[in-house]
Amino acid sequence: MKKYLLLYLAAITLFTQCSQQAPVDLLIKGGKIYTADAGNPVVEAVAITGDKIIFAGSEKDAAQYLGGETQLIDLEGRTMTPGFIEGHAHMFGVGYNELNLDLMNIKNFDELVQKVEEAVHKAKPGQWIVGRGWHQDKWDVKPEKIVKGFPVHNKLSEVSPDNPVFLWHSSGHAALANAKAMEIAGVSLLSKENIAQGNTEGGEIIRDELGNPTGLFNERAMTLISKNIPESTAETDAQALDLAIQACLRNGITSLHDAGAGRENIALYQQFKKEGKLTVRMYVMVTGWDRDLVYEWMKHGPEIDSANILTIRSVKLNCDGALGSRGAWLLEPYTDRPDFSGMATLSMDTVLKTSREALKHGFQVCSHAIGDRANREILDRYEIAFKENTSIKDHRFRIEHAQHIDPKDLPRFATLGVIPAMQAIHMSSDRPWAIDRLGEKRIKEGAYKWQTLLKSGAKIVNGTDAPVEPINPIPCFYASITRKTLKGEPEGGYEPEEKMTREQALRSYTLDAAYGAFEETIKGSIEPGKLADFTIFSQDIMTVPENDILKTEVAMTIVGGKVVYEKK
Structure with a gap:
């Protein structure tokens, strides 16, 4: 016993x-x-x-x-969730938005001019003044003179005669220059800058009825001015990155998908990681603007970090413009500009070629597309590449924004396994004026179709497109479930049948966002x-x-x- x-x-x-x-x-x-x-x-x-x-x-x-x-x-x-993942932002843009003129909250053109005048008083003659964030359709008062929906430079030039000024639209797809900046770039009434009737390939210089440039440069035409702006220094880049990291952490962002990083950006990420200063987990898309860099990475292969701090395994292609600048590529002309349907900013042959190479070398392709034609054209190229390389089953190619989609193309995302990376806050900010661009039929049938895409089996990656919108995820979460402006309008929300549930919105910022980076x-x-x-x-x-x-x-x-x- x-x-x-x-x-x-x-x-x-x-x-x-x-x-x-x-x-x-x-x-x-x-x-x-x-x-x-x-x-x-x-x-x-x-x-x-x-x-x-x-x-x-x-x-x-x-x-x-x-x-x-x-x-x-x-x-x-208090309430805890998985760390929020910013699914589409521009890290250095977030940082530089804090270093340069922040025009996101100005209420009208006169406030913009006043901000520039204040900056001129602090600057040396000849010093460039740059900023970002203005949006003419959000102003409470329209400027006295408008050409093709945009302000003209005259008042701006009056307060900055000796300083070149270049101010990016909030979308980043258009910018306003003053007379001094245009003088430096050689853009004038009589200039011969390889532009036929005001248009560049994939871009546009807006001119008045007499042929004078208004100061508005759309899409790739912006480079005529921006190439003259002195390059940032290593010190200011590091300062901008540090500011962006702190902004992420203040706003509960633990991981971020950087939608297009260049050679210097990637090198600085690597340096910050080595020094232990990269405290936000980064999923980086190599910018498609630098073709040499893309091919170098294809040859190198994906860099998947075992420490889960810095991963580079995707390529960002910019394929059309934005709705606010009327650069989004549409199947039919703009309702408020019947002579224009937007534009492709990248050859579709390049999209197909990049897609083929990416599949061979283990990279994801993330293509910017806002207009319905851009979305269709990219889905077409993706589909060709997928059919040619059927051995790759889990490619997770993405379309960034997927903002306006023809109803025929909505089911193709789930069918092809393409991820729509959509920023719900854009609906909140854009919907009140987007109806002027697209008209009621296109808005209701194909714009911001979150629930339709989710029900079809697609996974949505959410985010803010910062610095286009503030990086704070709370307004974006609110927009996802209410489809209202941040003023709480309209009652019931725009197209309420397309609202996300709170569970869907949380997943779009956490688990599904991780899926969009192969990290679920x-x-x-x-x-x-x-x-x-x-x-x-x-x-x-x-x-x-x-x-x-x-x-x-x-x-x-x-x-x-x-x-x-x-x-x-």
């Missing part, structure tokens, strides 16, 4: 020892935790060791992971084994009334189990 008792006690001791878990580095509890894991959608506590999640479940079960060295974060009733097995949801990246919000974005969502703040950002931002 004594022998059996000893065996029983030994078995109990062994079971107890096996059930004791090793203490973790960090335990988070005390609030609602949404995991984006369909099998375990809401938990009470998360345990982390190193940069990985060890446990996600009840607070009671989490107690076994506590040890003397375990750091404890009490959410105090390592991030995007709160599950054991995945990276410990979290965004903590001041309130429950999944349950608060719609009208209260915009009051939400980012309380804390955690990357790899480390608190990298905390609101004071």
Whole structure:
């Protein structure tokens, strides 16, 4: 009997020892935790060791992971989600927007002129003044003179006679120059800059009725001015990147898809990673504007970072313009400019050639397309490339923006396995005036068709296109589920049947955004084994009334189990 008792006690001791878990580095509890894991959608506590999640479940079960060295974060009733992934932004643009003139919130052309005048007083004669963010369709008062929907340079030139000025439209697809900048570039009434009737290949100089340039340069015509702007220095690039990283962390962004990085940008990312300063996880698209760089990377092959900090495995192609500048490539002319249907800014032969090469070398292609013709043409080229290389099943090619799609092409995304990377905030900002560009029929049948795409089986990657829009994901989340402007208009939202549910909107910023970068097995949801990246919000974005969502703040950002931002 004594022998059996000893065996029983030994078995109990062994079971107890096996059930004791090793203490973790960090335990988070005390609030609602949404995991984006369909099998375990809401938990009470998360345990982390190193940069990985060890446990996600009840607070009671989490107690076994506590040890003397375990750091404890009490959410105090706040809400935690997987770290938000910005699915389409321009990292250096975010940083430089803080260094240069920020025109995003100006209310009219007179305010723009005033901002430039203030900058002139601080600048040396001859120093370039650059900025970005203006949008004529969002102004409360239209300028006195408009040509083809845009302001003219005269007032701007009056306050800056000795300083060249170049101000990018918020879309980045048009810009306004003053007289001094045009003088330096040699653009005038009589100039012969290989432009027929005001148009460049893939671009346009807008001129008045007398043939004088108005100062507005559309799409590739912008390079006539921008090539004269002194290049940024290594110091200012580093400053811009640091500012952009801090902006991401303040706004709960733990990962970012950079939609088009050049050689110098990539080198700086690599330097920041080496120095331990790249605290936002980067998924980088090599810019398609630099063909030599694209071919170098094709030869080199994808760079998939085992540390999950910096991955380079995609190519960004800019294939048409923006709706605000009327550069988006349409199947039919613009409703408010019947003589014009936008333009392709890149040869479709180049899209096909790049797609073929990318499939051979393991790269993803991400093509900018806003207009319905651009979307169709790119889907056509993708489909040809896929049929020629059927051995590659999981290519995950993307169309960036996919803003206006002909109804016939909507099912093709899911059928072809193409990912629409759409920025819901664009609907909120653009829809009130976009109807003037496209007319009611095209808006209702093919614009911002989120729910239609989701129901067809496509996965949507969400984001802001910063610095086109602020990088803050909260307004974008609000737009996703309400389809309203940030003023809460109209009642019920625009085309309300296309709203995302809150669960869909959360996935578009987390798990589906990770899928868009081939990273859904390592991030995007709160599950054991995945990276410990979290965004903590001041309130429950999944349950608060719609009208209260915009009051939400980012309380804390955690990357790899480390608190990298905390609101004071």
